[in-house]
Amino acid sequence: MKNLVNDYNPLLLSIWQSNIDVQYIGEDSMILTRYVTSYQTKAEKNEAEGVWDNLDEKRSKYGRFKSAGLQLIGKRDIGAYECADRLLGHHLFGASDQVIWVGADIPSKRGHRLKSKEYLEKLPESSTNIFHENMVENYYPNRPSSLEKVSLYEVASNYEKISVKPSDYEEAKKMKMINDKGYFKQVKEKVVKAPYVPLNKETKERYFHNLLMLFKPWRKEEDDLLNGFTTYEEAFKYFSSE
Template identity: 25%
Template sequence: MERQPQDCWDNGYNPMLLRAWNANMDIQYILNPYSCIMYMLSYISKAEREMSDYLKRVIKDLSHDNPSDRECMKQVMNAYSKNREVSAQEAVARTCSLKLKSSSRSVIFIPTDDNAVKMSLPMKYLQTMDEDVENVWMTGFPDKYKARPNRPEFENMCMAEFASEYRIVYGRQKKGKLVLPLQQNMGHIQKITRGKPAVIRFARYSQQKNPEKFYGTLLKLYLPHRRDEQLKSTRFPTYESFYAFASVKLPGTDELQCVFNIVNTNREKYEKHNEAIEQTIEDFEKFSPVEDA
């Protein structure tokens, strides 16, 4: 970081990276995952002081008219919902219709809860269905994974890999290249060939507080299966016991493999630095944020 005295107010930068990035740089030296997360979150959660001042002025102006509590809350709600503090850069970008963000990766959320939120079928379908039909829900991503094509490359594919490397296609996209139909008429998928595989997101549970949900998430994401019954058994009735002690034969193999070995091997591909990040979260909850991190 050595520099000339006249450059003392310049942000830290790297000359070679600056030519490639061609935008502002403000490099900070960090030593651990906590500092990295703290640095990133401090940027995306900056306090909007101007908005707070604006709401204070609205409340102050209302005090002269002596409105009811209901009317006061209504005015504050309108002020909050219709106004937002923006930077000069964002104002210019919106005025000139410039792209506000760009990403090299798409992101997909995978529901893993046993009682995940579901959407019902559209009303036009419900009105034409028989009264005895109980399945009135739209299919979710786990359903589409279980109905993946009956082909060799899909047999030993876990749901994390399926979500990361394939996307659901609709309408005219179904006529594109590398499009495959799902079983049970659940739609079509297409392998991602442009760019990198998608980043997966999912609900995280504490191994100590919610062990069943924690191990259930691991099994659903990283153990190849086509039915929920393949994630438990009469001998191992819980997700935790099945993960720890069960062995299975994957399609195309005659050898029994430990479930935890299969899960951990697949997990390493999608959860980088997972233990360090979880430890960081625990430290944050126990000791509160370290302001000088």
């Protein structure tokens, strides 16, 4: 019957107390590295083939994009465990430290989170209001004047946006964002994750743009980051020398 049993390690089995399947592999090429990396980063299974080809060309680009998004959401495959967890209201992941993603990248490389399927279905076809507001484009540029000299990194790490007005009058006055965007509330420090861009000849400007965006206080991205300089590299070197 041993040929029907997965490879296992007795110590790991006693600690994990669940099914394991381990095998020692000794090799010094990149094959194992590529396999593990591709396995960890593989995309979810879906039936998205043909979605883009079947879009109505007569609709506006926003209408086609919304249609594609709704179809992709409906074609996503999930496993039985995830389905059960979602139905039971279980958290799909957890961590001791809270992590926040800050898309501090150039606009053409910046991702956005679509609003819910139910919300999108009610929008008129010409509407462009399809994305959730975010820290980079909506909240930080409209931060309270009390945080004028605080960088995007510090605000994202130590504050979060709330819609309900704080009960304390002074706190509400101090933390109210401009343009009726809501309020900021100070929270336990979070770990900030931002896009990784290598420093090389091709991505140099993008690299320095992202550093400026994270660590130099700004209101208008297109004006305040360059601050009169012609390149982001020059602007960063001047900023870091102050």
